[in-house]
Amino acid sequence: xxxxxxxxxxxxxxxxxxxxxxxxxxxxxxxxxxxxxxxxxxxxxxxxxxxxxxxxxxxxxxxxxxxxxxxxxxxxxxxxxxxxxxxxxxxxxxxxxxxxxxxxxxxxxxxxxxxxxxxxxxxxxxxxxxxxxxxxxxxxxxxxxxxxxxxxxxxxxxxxxxxxxxxxxxxxxxxxxxxxxxxxxxxxxxxxxxxxxxxxxxxxxxxxxxxxxxxxxxxxxxxxxxxxxxxxxxxxxxxxxxxxxxxxxxxxxxxxxxxxxxxxxxxxxxxxxxxxxxxxxxxxxxxxxxxxxxxxxxxxxxxxxxxxxxxxxxxxxxxxxxxxxxxxxxxxxxxxxxxxxxxxxxxxxxxxxxxxxxxxxxxxxxxxxxxxxxxxxxxxxxxxxxxxxxxxxxxxxxxxxxxxxxxxxxxxxxxxxxxx
Amino acid sequence: xxxxxxxxxxxxxxxxxxxxxxxxxxxxxxxxxxxxxxxxxxxxxxxxxxxxxxxxxxxxxxxxxxxxxxxxxxxxxxxxxxxxxxxxxxxxxxxxxxxxxxxxxxxxxxxxxxxxxxxxxxxxxxxxxxxxxxxxxxxxxxxxxxxxxxxxxxxxx
Numbered sequence: 001x002x003x004x005x006x007x008x009x010x011x012x013x014x015x016x017x018x019x020x021x022x023x024x025x026x027x028x029x030x031x032x033x034x035x036x037x038x039x040x041x042x043x044x045x046x047x048x049x050x051x052x053x054x055x056x057x058x059x060x061x062x063x064x065x066x067x068x069x070x071x072x073x074x075x076x077x078x079x080x081x082x083x084x085x086x087x088x089x090x091x092x093x094x095x096x097x098x099x100x101x102x103x104x105x106x107x108x109x110x111x112x113x114x115x116x117x118x119x120x121x122x123x124x125x126x127x128x129x130x131x132x133x134x135x136x137x138x139x140x141x142x143x144x145x146x147x148x149x150x151x152x153x154x155x156x157x158x159x160x161x162x163x164x165x166x167x168x169x170x171x172x173x174x175x176x177x178x179x180x181x182x183x184x185x186x187x188x189x190x191x192x193x194x195x196x197x198x199x200x201x202x203x204x205x206x207x208x209x210x211x212x213x214x215x216x217x218x219x220x221x222x223x224x225x226x227x228x229x230x231x232x233x234x235x236x237x238x239x240x241x242x243x244x245x246x247x248x249x250x251x252x253x254x255x256x257x258x259x260x261x262x263x264x265x266x267x268x269x270x271x272x273x274x275x276x277x278x279x280x281x282x283x284x285x286x287x288x289x290x291x292x293x294x295x296x297x298x299x300x301x302x303x304x305x306x307x308x309x310x311x312x313x314x315x316x317x318x319x320x321x322x323x324x325x326x327x328x329x330x331x332x333x334x335x336x337x338x339x340x341x342x343x344x345x346x347x348x349x350x351x352x353x354x355x356x357x358x359x360x361x362x363x364x365x366x367x368x369x370x371x372x373x374x375x376x377x378x379x380x381x382x383x384x385x386x387x388x389x390x391x392x393x394x395x396x397x398x399x400x401x402x403x404x405x406x407x408x409x410x411x412x413x414x415x416x417x418x419x420x
Numbered sequence: 421x422x423x424x425x426x427x428x429x430x431x432x433x434x435x436x437x438x439x440x441x442x443x444x445x446x447x448x449x450x451x452x453x454x455x456x457x458x459x460x461x462x463x464x465x466x467x468x469x470x471x472x473x474x475x476x477x478x479x480x481x482x483x484x485x486x487x488x489x490x491x492x493x494x495x496x497x498x499x500x501x502x503x504x505x506x507x508x509x510x511x512x513x514x515x516x517x518x519x520x521x522x523x524x525x526x527x528x529x530x531x532x533x534x535x536x537x538x539x540x541x542x543x544x545x546x547x548x549x550x551x552x553x554x555x556x557x558x559x560x561x562x563x564x565x566x567x568x569x570x571x572x573x574x575x576x577x
Contacts (some may be wrong), residue, residue, distance in 0.1 A: 265481060309520035312512070315537040355533055358485065391564045392517070399529050399540035411563045420564055 001409050003127040004257050008373070010124055011253055013072050015246040020076040021162075024084060025095050025177050027169050033068050033076060035226035036161065038245040040064045041252065042274050043164075043219055044157040046341060050193040051153065058267035059139075059150040061274070065253050066139040067154055074120035077113050079184075096175070098183035114144060132260055156189045160197065168223060172205050214336040221281045221333055231285040232371070235293070236304055236385060238378050244277050244285065251276070251370050255363055261402050264359050272348045272363045279349065282329035286322060307392035323353065365403045368394060372407065376414045388420065426494045428509050428528030428541065431577065434495060437530075441486040448479055489530065496528065498575040507552045507573055509541055514572035515549075515558075521571070526550065 014034040022030035041064035048055045068076075079099050084091045101109070121140055125133045142151035163181045170176040189195055197215065204212040225244040233241025242250075252273035259266050277285075288308050293300050310318070330349055334342040351360035352367075372390050379385040391411075398404055411417070429437065496510040507513055513524050524539040526549060532540035539546045548558040549568065558568040 265478070268478070306518055306520070309517055309522035311521070312523040312525070312537045315523075315535065319533075319536045357482065361529070361532075388564055391562070392560075392566050393534075395544040395560050395562050395566065396524075396539055396546075397534040397543070399532060399542035399546065401542075404544070408562070417563045 001405055002413065003129075004132075005373075005406070005409055005413060007124065007128055008250075008254055008257065009377075010072050011069060012250055012374070012377070014068070015242050015250070017071060017076065019078075021078040021080070021095070022165070022169065024078075024080070025092060026088075029227075030169075031165060031226050032246060033071050034246040034249045035243060036165070037065060037068055038249040038274070039164075039219065039223060039226065040067065040154070040158050040161045041249070041270075042222060043161050044154050045271065045274070046215055046218070046337070047157060047160075047193050047197055048150075048153055049338075049341060050196070051191065052193075055150050055153060058270065059142075059148070060154060061252070061267070061270045062135075062256065063139045063143050063150055063154040064157070065249070065256065065270075066136055067143045067158060069124060069136070070117040070121035070140065072120065072124055074117045077116065081113070082109075092177075096177050096180055098180045098187075117144075128257075129260065132257065153191055153194070156191050156194050159185050159188050160194055163198075164201070164219060164223070167201070167205055168220070217336045218334065222278050224281055225278065228280060228285065231290075232287050233374075233378070235287060235289055236378070238385070241378075242374055244280050247370065247374070248274055248277060250374075251363070251367055254370050255366050258366060258402055258406065259362075262362055264362055268348070268359045269363050271344075272352045272359065273367075275345050275348050276352050276363065276367060278333060278345075279326040279329040281333050283322075283325045288318070301386070305386040305388055307389040307396075326353070362400060362403075365398050365400045368397050369403050369406055369410075373410060376410060376416075380414060383419070387416070391416070425492060427489045427492050427530055428494050428496050429489075429530060430496050430510060430527060433527070433531045434493060437486060437489055437493075441483070441490065444479060444483050444486065448476075448483065451476055451479070498577075504575050505553050505573060507549050507570070509550075510575060512574040512576055513549060513570060514574075516569040516571055517566065524549070 012034075014037065015032055017033045018030050019033060019036060041061050044060050044064045045057060048057060048060045071077075080095060083099065084094060118140075121137065125136050128136070142148050143154055144151075146152045146155050159181070163178070163185055166178045166181045170178050172178065185198065189198060200212045200214075200216055203209040204216055222245075225248070226246075228244045229241045230244065230247065252270050255269045255273050256266065259269065288310070289304060292308055293303055327346070327350070330346055331342075334345050337345070348360075351357050352363045353360075355361040355364050372394055375385070375387060375390045379387040394407055398407060498504070498510055499506065499508055507526060509526055509528065511526050513526065515522050515524070524537050524545075526541055526546055527538045529540045529542050532538050532543070532546075534540075534543075539549075541547065541550060544560055544562040545558075545568065548560050549570070552558050552570050554570050554573055556570050558570065560566045560568065
């Protein structure tokens with residue numbers, strides 16, 4: 001279990017690694033790799049549903065989660081690595097267009113990149129069980145080498161997600177860096193479901209056809225979660241705390257790793273992890289503290305140190321209120337999707353929120369475990385971070401033996417008892 | 421020896437499980453035989469069960485889970501009047517934690533939802549509270565010590 005924790009701590013660093021292409025182009029606070037992976041996974045899942053013949057969705061989501069994992073150690077090697085001049089103006093000019101290189105150079109660069117990334121991923125998974133190691137490496141080889149239909153789909157879907165992000169940063173003005181992504185995409189994407197989606201993007205953004213909504217609107221809206229910092233961190237004065245999208249990525253990968261012991265329906269749990277908090281696009285990210293926190297800083301700190309206590313009636317009322325708001329938000333958010341997909345997303349969320357099935361119960365508990373893991377990281381960096389309330393909460397919220405085992409090892413690893 | 425896990429449920433919890441089982445069996449019949457049972461017309465069934473429409477595998481898996489629960493269910497019964505001063509499954513408990521009042525209902529893992537104040541008997545706090553009486557203190561050390569002073573015990577359905 002400790003080896004799994006070490007792997008997850010390292011994978012969690014993707015919450016802090018910025019995407020180099022956007023950074024080089026001068027975007028202030030561009031998205032992180034973890035934020036990108038989150039929407040790649042959702043995009044590939046919902047667009048893969050339109051693919052004929054049908055694709056293995058569990059594999060689609062797993063490959064999406066793994067596709068940039070190597071960047072923990074290899075960094076984000078965009079296609080422009082090593083080719084950009086120091087002069088910012090010249091650099092931006094080059095970045096505006098898709099890079100054109102002779103075939104031999106392309107092959108040479110691809111080999112170097114592949115080797116570096118493969119070694120980085122091998123280093124990351126080194127201490128995992130042989131089964132997990134080969135599963136993760138297998139997904140990555142599948143993606144890199146486009147060895148299965150799912151690998152091909154994710155490879156192309158990754159580029160589509162980046163294009164959407166570029167449009168969100170620069171819009172559709174002529175001569176913007178978005179042109180470069182279109183050039184790349186036109187060479188790289190041939191899947192009919194993804195091509196049809198690109199057609200809808202073109203209609204919506206370049207022909208201003210406002211009737212084109214549905215999946216585009218949904219993906220644009222969940223894109224807001226990339227920058228939505230968790231209120232729990234802001235209240236505790238964490239600077240640049242993790243965002244909803246980053247936490248969803250981290251939850252999905254943690255559930256996958258821990259399911260090797262749990263052995264539940266992984267596809268269902270990966271989907272649950274991705275959609276559990278998407279309602280926050282409209283529903284406010286809430287914590288139990290807001291209603292009771294005074295304005296005075298010293299008093300606020302005192303309250304935040306412990307898990308807040310409420311009567312049974314208050315708990316029931318608050319849960320019912322949150323549930324209603326979140327469900328309403330989710331209905332609005334998914335309104336443009338197909339009926340089946342919409343119902344599935346609401347079902348998965350409800351299942352997890354109310355812990356209705358073994359999968360819902362497990363994902364709900366692992367969600368809290370991953371939040372505690374993040375809290376411990378903040379506490380490690382700043383011992384003023386109020387950690388005790390988390391620990392109290394976990395003793396009441398968690399009863400799954402695997403989750404409890406995970407927490408106990410986590411507490412030992414962070415030397416909680418010695419330090420408090 | 422394979423000891424099957426017992427699932428502790430309140431009467432309400434058991435009723436919900438039976439209802440879900442009935443609906444899913446009916447849904448399965450729709451898929452297999454094409455019949456449309458009236459049970460599916462009930463308003464409170466949507467959207468929880470509709471997602472099973474396209475996936476027989478998921479449906480069968482959940483039906484098997486529910487059958488296992490129903491086979492191994494143990495109904496939570498309130499203790500006799502003279503023993504209602506002790507915390508057992510199904511008890512509503514009022515505690516004092518660091519000077520603050522809190523309330524829990526102790527339930528089996530299937531019905532636990534701590535956001536609603538329903539604490540699992542298998543969670544560290546649930547385990548520590550079981551068997552305690554008013555005036556007792558349950559000390560949780562997982563890993564930081566937190567003291568739960570028991571103020572009131574009630575049994576209400």
